[in-house]
Amino acid sequence: MRTIAVLGATSGIAQGCLREWVAGHDPSTGRLTLRLIGRDRTRLERVAADLGARSAEVEVTTALHDLTETTAVSQAVDAVFADGPVDVVMVAFGTMPTQQDADADPAVAADLLTVNGTLTLLAAHLATLRLLEQGSGALAVIGSVAGDRGRRSNYLYGAAKAMVATGVAGLQHRTAGTSVAITLVKPGPTATPMTDHLRGGRLSLAKVETVAGDIVRGVEGGRPVVYTPRRWRLIMAVIRLLPRPVFERTSL
Ligand SMILES: NC(=O)c1ccc[n+]([C@@H]2O[C@H](COP(=O)([O-])OP(=O)(O)OC[C@H]3O[C@@H](n4cnc5c(N)ncnc54)[C@H](OP(=O)(O)O)[C@@H]3O)[C@@H](O)[C@H]2O)c1
Numbered sequence: 001m002r003t004i005a006v007l008g009a010t011s012g013i014a015q016g017c018l019r020e021w022v023a024g025h026d027p028s029t030g031r032l033t034l035r036l037i038g039r040d041r042t043r044l045e046r047v048a049a050d051l052g053a054r055s056a057e058v059e060v061t062t063a064l065h066d067l068t069e070t071t072a073v074s075q076a077v078d079a080v081f082a083d084g085p086v087d088v089v090m091v092a093f094g095t096m097p098t099q100q101d102a103d104a105d106p107a108v109a110a111d112l113l114t115v116n117g118t119l120t121l122l123a124a125h126l127a128t129l130r131l132l133e134q135g136s137g138a139l140a141v142i143g144s145v146a147g148d149r150g151r152r153s154n155y156l157y158g159a160a161k162a163m164v165a166t167g168v169a170g171l172q173h174r175t176a177g178t179s180v181a182i183t184l185v186k187p188g189p190t191a192t193p194m195t196d197h198l199r200g201g202r203l204s205l206a207k208v209e210t211v212a213g214d215i216v217r218g219v220e221g222g223r224p225v226v227y228t229p230r231r232w233r234l235i236m237a238v239i240r241l242l243p244r245p246v247f248e249r250t251s252l
Helices: 012-023 041-053 070-081 099-104 106-134 155-175 193-198 208-220 231-241
Strands: 002-007 032-038 058-064 088-091 137-142 180-187 225-228
Touching: 002 012, 002 070, 012 032, 012 041, 012 088, 012 137, 012 208, 032 041, 032 070, 041 058, 070 106, 088 106, 099 106, 099 155, 106 137, 106 155, 106 180, 137 155, 137 208, 155 180, 180 208, 180 231, 208 225, 225 231
Parallel strands: 002 032, 002 088, 032 058, 088 137, 137 180, 180 225
Antiparallel strands: none
């Protein structure tokens, strides 16, 4: 018997991970229960039906939560743990309005910072407290390579992801020496609905399957940080080290 829960389960990356977990499930260990949290009933039910159809050993439950403020996040984490222990929690919700949209409307900028920063870290924090209470489990939080250095093209989104990275480092420190493992995931640009507007541009988008495979292996292996695709670890190391005068001449 194994239970995996996802906040933001209709995310392209989360769906890829869930498909990996279903495909890799060993039926001799009992049933696999998936607890899916999303905000759009139709999309959530479509994802649940797809996953449920992939294996007779899979049971899927869903709960609707629009994660736009503290109470909603708190209630969603309560829902995740309401029916018993959870082996893996994934925090996958997020938005990526363009910098231009954020420039045009302060409310868009504030919402971007809140959803991707404050509420994501709050969800990770609350889930960690519950995992510590139950004594074991894994948490995967999706950050981004964008959090590694502020760039003019998306520094608000990057700042929110940097907040999550710092918070997750603190949670990892807090859970060190326990049976709770926390993984910070840093995807590079990946082909999901979030990046539809970048398709066909100069940036190459990773396949969801590649990213999901890296994430699931990283979580199962208890890795603290997963860059995916892996080359992004090196790319971001170089970008972080670029001297300011050189960096400011780039169009990143
Ligand atoms: N794609 C990339 O290039 C990339 C790169 C680095 C990091 N990431 C991160 O990866 C995570 C997953 O993104 P993705 O690429 O899979 O994009 P996606 O397919 O657009 O997924 C984003 C998900 O977040 C959900 N969501 C947004 N606001 C929400 C809210 N207030 N309450 C509940 N759910 C909410 C969306 O729900 P709806 O389906 O209802 O809209 C959607 O399921 C995000 O944290 C993103 O920042 C993505």
